[in-house]
Amino acid sequence: MAIRGPRSDERNEDRFVLCEQELEAAFQELIWKAIQAGWDEGEACVAIASLADHHILAMQCDEETAVSIRKIRL
Numbered sequence: 001m002a003i004r005g006p007r008s009d010e011r012n013e014d015r016f017v018l019c020e021q022e023l024e025a026a027f028q029e030l031i032w033k034a035i036q037a038g039w040d041e042g043e044a045c046v047a048i049a050s051l052a053d054h055h056i057l058a059m060q061c062d063e064e065t066a067v068s069i070r071k072i073r074l
Contacts, residue, residue: 001025001026001029003022003023003026004022006018006019027048030044030048031044031045031048034047
């Protein structure tokens with residue numbers, strides 16, 4: 001299933017909601033696949049939330065590393 005990207009005319013304050021709307025079907029499909037595999041819905045939701053949290057932490061670490069490298073290069 002395709003996920004559409006933002007249009008250039010969208011205001012920044014709308015981007016979060018629009019992104020959420022675009023991801024909703026893929027999220028529901030992922031939950032459904034987990035349920036079909038034998039996980040319960042709560043387990044699947046918590047696992048996805050945990051993965052998202054870990055991804056955000058990794059992004060923050062990457063940015064901190066990039067900042068440190070820029071400082072060393074100065």
